[in-house]
Amino acid sequence: MNRAKSLLPVLVVAAFLAGAAGAAGPPSEEGWALLSDAAVARLGPDPNSWAIELGSACGFNGDECDLKTFRFSGVHLDKAQGGLVFAAISELSAEYSLKAGRAASRSPRFQLNVDTDGDGVPNGNVSVYLGLVPASAGEGGRLSTGNLLQNRDSRFDLSEIGGSKEGTYGDALSLIGSLPVLGVQFVVDGGWEVREGQTVLVHSLKLNDIGLSVRVPPAPAPIALE
């Protein structure tokens, strides 16, 4: 895996911002950001064959993960900060593939940071699982979640904010529909349970019209996450 810093001359990770639909307040200047050990990886010779590689791993001491060695990664969107309420999110989807390991321990997942008391700080997270609860995702080749908000399965873990661990989108809408979502992450952090680690390639993400894809700039330029 190549860290993004080593790809500065050749790669731009671009997020296409068309505006935060339904968002209150001015559009944020911020978009998707690599989180922790996330990196940009080249998949092949095709100039557009790039992805965000998210990994999680841990050194095991017997059957236990030695947490001092635990690593995780993700993609973080702070664009919601400032007023995106949950009900205003109409689309949440990901296109990804599981490169190594297996889906486990709620990973990979979407994580929505919900502010329940209006102080501008999240009071808990709503996890949106990619597969059926508790399984997280299918394995194998490239997978597309579709719009998770249109899924009727019990993919919404609302337990951190007083709801069910196996809630539906309707449950979530009832519980936090009017509450601001301060941040959204696509997280891979199950390596503490999966001995062989987890590696997920993210090909695209989409929150409403805020999309993320990876492209190669026409000319060398500093890496930028827009």
Add this chain to the structure above:
Amino acid sequence: MHLRITSRKHRRFQFALTLALGLLAAGPFPALAQLESPAPAPPQPQGANLAASVSADPHYTRTFGWTIDKSVTPGTWNLFRGDSGTSQYTIAVTKDSGTDAAWFTGEVCVENNGPDATQSLAIGIVVLYNPGGGWSQVAAAAVDVSGNPLLGDEESHCYGYSVNIPGASISASGHYMVGANVSISNPQGSLPSPHTNEFLLLSPTLVHNAITVNDTNGGSWQFSASDSVNYTKTFACDADAGSHGNTATITYDDDQTPGPSDNASVTVTCYALSVSKDAQTSFTRTYDWTIDKSADQSSLTLSLNQSFQVNYSVQVNATHTDSDWAVSGSISVNNPAPMAATINSVTDVVSGPVAASVDCGSATFPYSLAAGGTLSCTYSADLPDASSRTNTATATLQNHSYDYQGSPTASGATDFSGSAAVSFADATINEVDECIDASDTLQGSFGAVCAGADTPPKTFSYSRTVGPYSTCGDYTVDNTASYTANDTGATGSDGWTVNVHVPCSGCTLTIGYWKNHAGFGPQPDMVTPLLPVWLGTSGGAKSIQVTTAAQAVGLLSFTGSNNVFDASNGINKLYAQLLAAKLNIANGADGSAVTSTIAAADAFLANNNSTNWSGLSKAQKAQVLAWMTTLDNYNNGLTGPGHCSE
């Protein structure tokens, strides 16, 4: 004319007589009489004029015939090794009454007085016998003249002859006379017909009258009449196993020629008891277990509400001591012979030596083991160690000497043995305390651990979270691992104590700690409760309000204000250390050591962010890095209240 022959030397007489044909015609020679011309004598022609004489030597013998019969009792012996048997041989000879024979031998001498040579010379011999009532011819024979068939003028020659007397005409008291008839085919002047005087045969010469019998077993006996002899010979096993042929042969004493013979044979079959056995070894293996508990931490300094993962390890190990080595098994004594065997004892010894205890059940000794039967026993012995040894079972047979009638006499004993290797390579192991149940006051039961199956040492590893503590102070976390052995109930234990210090002035944690305690993975989110945190004075133009843990992770990971990872950006590093310092202070750490630094850094970041780094002067960059270093020292516990365990 009568002549009495008194001795053999004087029996031979020669008469040089020329007899006239007329005399012969009147005498007892009818054959010669046929040569007599019935016509008157013609004038004497020219031809051969013969003269002849005859001599006779009488012979009279009585030859005895012998038969021999050899036998042995018994002719077959079935013996055990060490036994002996004596057979009796019998040699019987039978002499018949004898067979008489008589015959005459002598010469007929013929002289040709010429003038012509003889033609077709022929000589006949006749034997006349007078048992007392008159003479009669009892035998005749032609004389072989081929050696000199023609006699020239004035030539003479003697022709030998032999003529047998028929048995019916042999008598010691009879009178015998031998005559010769000489004839030729050419004209002759005279044809002689001489004869001998009378003979008496008297007593016969005895032939094969006595014998000597020589036996290939070494004996020699003389016989002159029918008789028998006995002798014995003893056969022992195994030396004499096999067939023993034996021949007795007659030799005639008078001429030392061999006569008839006969043989007898003794067959000796030797048998051995077959002793077979096996050897099963066993010993006791007693396990001695140890338990050792350890952890990667023995003392911790934690901030309020901080928890810490302690990795524990419990190792159980076993050594063993072997004892009670023993060998046991079965012994089979088989009798392959067609007769019963008398067994005096069955013993068993393991090299060392160690005498084993033998149990043959209901059998008592001496024990008669039937033909083809098997005596089954068991044995056992305790041994001092596991050395390889040899185990030998011995059956002692009572030997006997048998006479020729089969009557036994006890005579010595013979041992028959069978061996088996004593090896502990595949011994049955009687294990004691081979398993334990291990448990831990924190982790609970580890389950059973067994030597062999679990190949000790076996280590159990687990983690436990120490903390969080909401009150400062000192704490101890005690933990004891223990085991109980499965057979004897032996126990053992080992403990580990973690001393926890929660300083009332707090302690500091690094940016790595805060990054890994932001709600990702299994660890609790320690960051969000401490938010929001301003980097830069509150409301500053370029100040950043950190409101989410993910945002904090990004800043702690040097992605700065523009979400671009750049660890060489001093402002990015200042963001990370400043955020960690403020989280530490928010978490209860005394921040007085960095108050002024934080104030200065906040003032700077109110108007500068990551994108300004490259445009800063050297002095400004040095100042940023100095703040960063001060905060780094604080977060690592080099200044301030000290470092928390991570």
